[in-house]
Amino acid sequence: RIVTSPLMRAHKTAEIISEVLQVPLHTHEGLKERYLGKLE
Numbered sequence: 001r002i003v004t005s006p007l008m009r010a011h012k013t014a015e016i017i018s019e020v021l022q023v024p025l026h027t028h029e030g031l032k033e034r035y036l037g038k039l040e
Helices: 008-021
Strands: 002-004 025-027
Touching (some): 002 008, 008 025
Parallel strands (some): 002 025
16 A cells, blocks of 8 residues: 655656556545745
């Protein structure tokens, strides 16, 4: 099982890997980037 971010760049990469390895792909909303303001 592959778990990926909903961001297009991550999801497209995970799709390719999922197809090659023949494993299911799951998108997880909690894996999005976060903006941390001044902490970045």
